[in-house]
Amino acid sequence: MAKTKNQKQKKSQSTGNKPSKFIYWIIGIVVVCIAGLVILANLPEKGFDFDYENQPVLGEESASVSIVEFGDYRCPVCKNFNESFFPVVKENLIDTGKAKFYYMNYPFIHADSTTSALFAETVYSELGNDIFWKFHDSIFANQPDNETEETYTEEFLKERLKDAGATDEDITRVTEAFQTQTAKDSLQKDLDYVNQLNITGTPTIYVNGVKFEGSSYNELLDMVNEAAEK
Incomplete structure (x- = not known):
C-alpha cells in the first residue's frame, strides 16, 4: 500500500508542475520572437531592384x-x-x-x-x-x-x-x-x-x-x- 501511495504522490507532483513548465515555454517563445523582431528592425533596408540597363x-x-x-x-x-x-x-x-x-x-x-x-x-x-x-x-x-x-x-x-x-x-x-x-x-x-x-x-x-x-x-x-x- 505504501508503494502505491508514493506513486500517487509522484504523479500528483508531476501533474502540478505542468502549468509552470507551460508558462516558461510560452515566455521562451515570446522572448525569441521579440529578439527576432529587433534583429529584423536593425537589418539594412533592401532597395527596389531597378534594371539600369539602357537608361540615361x-x-x-x-x-x-x-x-x-x-x-x-x-x-x-x-x-x-x-x-x-x-x-x-x-x-x-x-x-x-x-x-x-x-x-x-x-x-x-x-x-x-x-x-x-x-x-x-x-x-x-x-x-x-x-x-x-x-x-x-x-x-x-x-x-x-x-x-x-x-x-x-x-x-x-x-x-x-x-x-x-x-x-x-x-x-x-x-x-x-x-x-x-x-x-x-x-x-x-x-x-x-x-x-x-x-x-x-x-x-x-x-x-x-x-x-x-x-x-x-x-x-x-x-x-x-x-x-x-x-
Missing part, C-alpha cells in the same frame, strides 16, 4: 551608389531641381565618382509630358547618352511658364535637339523614329516602375533603390554616404 546615366560605372530621378519635363519643380539642386549633386557626388545618376520618366502633368518623354527616350535610343543629357537640359531651360499651354510640339523638340548639337541628319533620324514610336517600350519600362513603386509626384528620388524622403542636399548626401558604406 551620368557618372562613373564603378560608382557604388545609384541615384534615380523620376521626372516630368513639364514639371516646374523638376525644372528647379535640374537647375538649382542637381548641379550641386553633380559636382559633389557624380563628378567625384561617389554616385551614378539615372533619369526616368513619369509623364503625368500635361500632354506635353508624354510627348517630350517619348521624344527624349528616342533621342537616347538613336543618338546616345551624351546628346540625351544636353537635350534634357535644353527642355528644362525652355520650359514654358504657362502650365496649361501645349508647347512641346515636334518643331519645339527638334529645336531643343539642335541646341544639344545634333546635326540635321541626326534630327531627321530621331524625328522618324519618334513618329513610329520605336522607343515606346523604353518609356513603358519607366511607367511600369512608377506603378510598382506607387510614385505620385515628381521629382521623386531613389538611392540604391530606397526612396529619398528628405528635402535638402545634406540629407541626400547623408543617404548616399550611408548607402556607400553598405
Whole structure:
C-alpha cells in the first residue's frame, strides 16, 4: 500500500508542475520572437531592384551608389531641381565618382509630358547618352511658364535637339523614329516602375533603390554616404 501511495504522490507532483513548465515555454517563445523582431528592425533596408540597363546615366560605372530621378519635363519643380539642386549633386557626388545618376520618366502633368518623354527616350535610343543629357537640359531651360499651354510640339523638340548639337541628319533620324514610336517600350519600362513603386509626384528620388524622403542636399548626401558604406 505504501508503494502505491508514493506513486500517487509522484504523479500528483508531476501533474502540478505542468502549468509552470507551460508558462516558461510560452515566455521562451515570446522572448525569441521579440529578439527576432529587433534583429529584423536593425537589418539594412533592401532597395527596389531597378534594371539600369539602357537608361540615361551620368557618372562613373564603378560608382557604388545609384541615384534615380523620376521626372516630368513639364514639371516646374523638376525644372528647379535640374537647375538649382542637381548641379550641386553633380559636382559633389557624380563628378567625384561617389554616385551614378539615372533619369526616368513619369509623364503625368500635361500632354506635353508624354510627348517630350517619348521624344527624349528616342533621342537616347538613336543618338546616345551624351546628346540625351544636353537635350534634357535644353527642355528644362525652355520650359514654358504657362502650365496649361501645349508647347512641346515636334518643331519645339527638334529645336531643343539642335541646341544639344545634333546635326540635321541626326534630327531627321530621331524625328522618324519618334513618329513610329520605336522607343515606346523604353518609356513603358519607366511607367511600369512608377506603378510598382506607387510614385505620385515628381521629382521623386531613389538611392540604391530606397526612396529619398528628405528635402535638402545634406540629407541626400547623408543617404548616399550611408548607402556607400553598405
